[in-house]
Amino acid sequence: MLVGTLVYGFINSSILALLAMGFNLTFGISGVANFAYGAVYIFAGFLTWIGLNSFGFPYLVSVLLSVLCTIVLGILMYYLIILRVKGLALSEVMATFGLGLAIMELFRYFDFVGFRYTLPVFFDGSLGIGPVFIDYQRLIIAIIAVGLTLFIYLFTHHTKIGLAFRAIAQDERTALTFGIDSDFIGALSMAFGSALAAVAAIVILPLGTIAVEGGYEVLINALAVCIVGGLGSTVGILVASVVIGFAQTFTANYLETHWMMLVSLIAIAAVLIIKPSGLFGRQKELEERI
Amino acid sequence: MKKRKERIDRGIKARSEDIFALSSYREMLYLLLPRAIPVVGLLLFTPLLSSYWQEVLISTAVYALLAISWDMLISAGLVSLGQSLFYGIGSYIAGALNHYWGWSPLFTIPAATVAGGLVCTAMLLPVLRLRGIYFAMVTLVLPLMLLRLVEATRILGGTEGLTGLDPFPSQLTALYVIQVALLAGLFGFRRIIGSDYGLIIRAINDNDRAVLSAGLNIHWYKTQVLFLGASVGAFAGAFGTHLDMFAGMPGFALDYSIMPVASAVVGGMGTFAGPMLGAFILVPLSEILRALGTLRIVFYGLFLVVFVVALPEGLFHYAQRKYHQFERWVEVEK
Numbered sequence: 345m346l347v348g349t350l351v352y353g354f355i356n357s358s359i360l361a362l363l364a365m366g367f368n369l370t371f372g373i374s375g376v377a378n379f380a381y382g383a384v385y386i387f388a389g390f391l392t393w394i395g396l397n398s399f400g401f402p403y404l405v406s407v408l409l410s411v412l413c414t415i416v417l418g419i420l421m422y423y424l425i426i427l428r429v430k431g432l433a434l435s436e437v438m439a440t441f442g443l444g445l446a447i448m449e450l451f452r453y454f455d456f457v458g459f460r461y462t463l464p465v466f467f468d469g470s471l472g473i474g475p476v477f478i479d480y481q482r483l484i485i486a487i488i489a490v491g492l493t494l495f496i497y498l499f500t501h502h503t504k505i506g507l508a509f510r511a512i513a514q515d516e517r518t519a520l521t522f523g524i525d526s527d528f529i530g531a532l533s534m535a536f537g538s539a540l541a542a543v544a545a546i547v548i549l550p551l552g553t554i555a556v557e558g559g560y561e562v563l564i565n566a567l568a569v570c571i572v573g574g575l576g577s578t579v580g581i582l583v584a585s586v587v588i589g590f591a592q593t594f595t596a597n598y599l600e601t602h603w604m605m606l607v608s609l610i611a612i613a614a615v616l617i618i619k620p621s622g623l624f625g626r627q628k629e630l631e632e633r634i
Numbered sequence: 635m636k637k638r639k640e641r642i643d644r645g646i647k648a649r650s651e652d653i654f655a656l657s658s659y660r661e662m663l664y665l666l667l668p669r670a671i672p673v674v675g676l677l678l679f680t681p682l683l684s685s686y687w688q689e690v691l692i693s694t695a696v697y698a699l700l701a702i703s704w705d706m707l708i709s710a711g712l713v714s715l716g717q718s719l720f721y722g723i724g725s726y727i728a729g730a731l732n733h734y735w736g737w738s739p740l741f742t743i744p745a746a747t748v749a750g751g752l753v754c755t756a757m758l759l760p761v762l763r764l765r766g767i768y769f770a771m772v773t774l775v776l777p778l779m780l781l782r783l784v785e786a787t788r789i790l791g792g793t794e795g796l797t798g799l800d801p802f803p804s805q806l807t808a809l810y811v812i813q814v815a816l817l818a819g820l821f822g823f824r825r826i827i828g829s830d831y832g833l834i835i836r837a838i839n840d841n842d843r844a845v846l847s848a849g850l851n852i853h854w855y856k857t858q859v860l861f862l863g864a865s866v867g868a869f870a871g872a873f874g875t876h877l878d879m880f881a882g883m884p885g886f887a888l889d890y891s892i893m894p895v896a897s898a899v900v901g902g903m904g905t906f907a908g909p910m911l912g913a914f915i916l917v918p919l920s921e922i923l924r925a926l927g928t929l930r931i932v933f934y935g936l937f938l939v940v941f942v943v944a945l946p947e948g949l950f951h952y953a954q955r956k957y958h959q960f961e962r963w964v965e966v967e968k
Contacts, residue, residue: 428943434767435946437715441935442934444935445931445934449931453932564778567771571771603782605778609778609779612772612775616771617760617764620768
């Protein structure tokens with residue numbers, strides 16, 4: 345029982361980390377809290393499904409197409425909406441939230457509801473680790489979560505665009521004097537965030553069905569991880585996803601599944617009250633509270 | 635030859651603004667007309683509507699109350715994304731009093747208004763020091779948390795809720811109760827914000843540190859504003875619960891959080907009349923669009939986006955400007 349809980353706790357943590365990565369990247373670089381994140385995630389999932397089942401494309405083609413479309417959606421969202429209200433935190437939140445609502449409910453309107461909306465797993469079968477059996481898909485999730493974390497670390501530390509990302513995040517004005525176009529980088533950060541959401545959707549969604557409600561849950565989970573870990577901090581979200589992931593799995597196993605969502609909500613509330621910038625966030629005393 | 639638009643206050647505005655001895659009917663009407671429209675419109679003409687539209691109007695008024703409660707909070711710089719907290723708490727208190735102890739709506743609604751205001755204020759008190767988006771996120775999370783708590787602990791009827799509560803004697807009673815409450819809230823809040831006390835509240839929104847350094851206890855003021863806003867929201871919840879004869883988890887639904895924000899954005903924040911106007915546009919519109927099913931939520935979302943991006947001042951500010959000022963094109967000086 346305990347071994348199983350630990351293994352599934354680790355996998356739950358990887359899922360949370362995958363979900364939060366895109367949200368965190370966009371926020372960390374351009375400071376945009378993308379409340380349409382859950383909608384982007386669902387969008388990618390349904391697009392892959394449409395590619396596979398309505399058009400009959402091969403798996404790889406429909407995955408690539410859906411990631412590409414999600415990236416385009418992110419860029420359009422940045423230039424058409426976010427850029428016009430940039431810096432007004434509340435307006436950003438309301439505009440992206442409204443758009444996310446519109447996207448998700450549009451899917452509901454076109455009747456994308458039911459058990460037939462599932463994505464295929466990568467490989468069938470499962471693996472026994474001691475007394476616990478885990479299917480390959482969950483293993484792949486853990487591997488991809490670790491791989492993407494490494495990729496993002498290498499990308500932001502060793503490529504020109506990655507360094508530009510970090511420059512904008514650290515000090516936008518100084519970065520501007522070095523010829524880094526903050527609007528373009530902002531759009532790129534949005535594109536990256538959307539792409540990460542799409543990858544997360546394609547990897548995680550085969551575990552269940554694609555549902556519109558899932559979008560809200562994804563947003564709350566991503567928010568929970570980012571707030572607890574500290575918005576914009578990569579180490580923070582890794583630690584937070586481990587903490588919340590294990591806490592959720594333990595409550596689900598030893599208490600009841602009803603309490604699972606409550607864990608992340610309590611974590612959010614507690615962190616916001618005690619240290620609003622999160623466990624690893626940079627403290628911005630006067631912006632947070634007075 | 636470049637031109638720019640110049641806006642100048644109308645003469646009648648300047649004349650009727652400060653001088654209290656009004657000298658003509660024109661000036662009196664200028665002041666009275668905008669205020670009389672909601673009063674006369676609501677109290678005299680709504681009973682003439684069909685029963686169905688009266689019902690729509692009642693739910694519109696409930697949302698309008700939540701919207702002006704939101705506007706009260708924003709006047710002190712408190713951004714709430716969880717008006718459903720107030721609605722849900724109010725509805726559960728009224729429902730429990732009625733269900734377990736059999737109090738009549740005549741007592742449950744006032745009790746829920748005050749108690750709901752106190753409970754919500756107490757719940758948000760620890761985070762009142764948070765600013766901007768941090769406060770907003772807590773308010774977004776709290777109703778969801780309570781929802782899950784009710785689900786997990788099965789208190790207060792659990793997922794089924796409290797059913798079979800006392801209804802209002804008639805639809806017309808309900809209509810008048812909510813309309814009078816709405817008008818009282820609207821004019822009361824406008825009065826409060828217009829007074830010296832309101833000046834402090836608005837100053838907290840503009841620059842809280844300046845107010846702090848003037849030796850005023852901003853946390854105490856914020857607590858008072860929170861109580862005012864929360865009680866109005868709790869009243870809406872208590873009213874809604876007797877209207878539906880049901881108190882339950884839908885009270886914490888996202889609808890009650892989104893609609894007030896959307897109304898305020900469409901109508902124009904900080905004026906109380908604006909959010910009310912917004913609610914009176916959005917809720918009936920959503921009723922007309924009911925045939926479209928969930929597509930109307932798509933429209934809400936897009937409405938929100940378009941107004942936030944293209945017309946951030948909102949309809950009421952725009953109308954107010956046209957009413958008080960005239961515009962003309964003037965040449966730009968070299």
